[in-house]
Amino acid sequence: MSKAVLEVKHLHQYFEKGTPNENHALKDINLTLNQGDFVAIIGGNGAGKSTLLNSVAGSLPVNYGQVKIDGQDVTYQNVNKRAKLISRVFQDPKQGTATLLTVEENLSLALKRGSWRNFWTRGVKHNERQLFKAKLTSLGLGLEDRLGAEIGLLSGGQRQAVTLLMATILQPSLLLLDEHTAALDPQTSATVMELTDKIVQEQHLTTLMITHNMADASSTATGWSCWITGASWWIFKEMKRPA
Numbered sequence: 001m002s003k004a005v006l007e008v009k010h011l012h013q014y015f016e017k018g019t020p021n022e023n024h025a026l027k028d029i030n031l032t033l034n035q036g037d038f039v040a041i042i043g044g045n046g047a048g049k050s051t052l053l054n055s056v057a058g059s060l061p062v063n064y065g066q067v068k069i070d071g072q073d074v075t076y077q078n079v080n081k082r083a084k085l086i087s088r089v090f091q092d093p094k095q096g097t098a099t100l101l102t103v104e105e106n107l108s109l110a111l112k113r114g115s116w117r118n119f120w121t122r123g124v125k126h127n128e129r130q131l132f133k134a135k136l137t138s139l140g141l142g143l144e145d146r147l148g149a150e151i152g153l154l155s156g157g158q159r160q161a162v163t164l165l166m167a168t169i170l171q172p173s174l175l176l177l178d179e180h181t182a183a184l185d186p187q188t189s190a191t192v193m194e195l196t197d198k199i200v201q202e203q204h205l206t207t208l209m210i211t212h213n214m215a216d217a218s219s220t221a222t223g224w225s226c227w228i229t230g231a232s233w234w235i236f237k238e239m240k241r242p243a
């Protein structure tokens, strides 16, 4: 039997509970992702997509229900504690990277996930540089020649591709993609989506992707997709899962 990586059980989230403006944003959400599942969740503005991702990532305290990752109950763990298990790529390419650091320095930070804030000093080791070069080459965007460039000088798509590498360089238990192609032009968005599929498949990553783009959701090669409305979910397309 496949191992459950993410289990969301009877999750409810309210905003402004007990006031006239009370908003029951998530109602009894139940979701299980097994090892290697790539699930896309689609929904319009205000459907509750970010609320769900924030609940899983720990940036929003859970009102009712339970979140388990790798079998551990993380419902009351904060973001930093969960960061050992979760990597997240945001809509804004600037959010996952340090603008004034170089591409290789950003990747070097990603190798020290969880502990870098206190201990990271500038400088990249030779063997790290070789690893980054190989990883960047595999993206096919020519970024292996930009290792020493400030990441702020890259285009949005290039930067988001590096962010994806940073998020996956240490094999997270769970990868969260938060409308990570939404800020890109259609062609760049398609390229980043292709890279996403490639990385997810190569590393057999368990991935939850939020999107409002129907095409992105239905093109994931390994997963299935759900529609979220806050109150209900419909899995509308089941695709082949990795063997």
Ligand SMILES: Nc1ncnc2c1ncn2[C@@H]1O[C@H](COP(=O)(O)OP(=O)(O)O)[C@@H](O)[C@H]1O
Residues within 6 Å of the ligand: 015, 016, 023, 025, 043, 044, 045, 046, 047, 048, 049, 050, 051, 052
């Ligand atoms: N911090 C907040 N305070 C009050 N209401 C919020 C907050 N965040 C989200 N909401 C409300 O919760 C609902 C779901 O929002 P959200 O999860 O951001 O939707 P989506 O990401 O699908 O666009 C919306 O009605 C939104 O207005």
Ligand SMILES: [Mg+2]
Residues within 6 Å of the ligand: 049, 050, 051
């Ligand atoms: Mg949102």
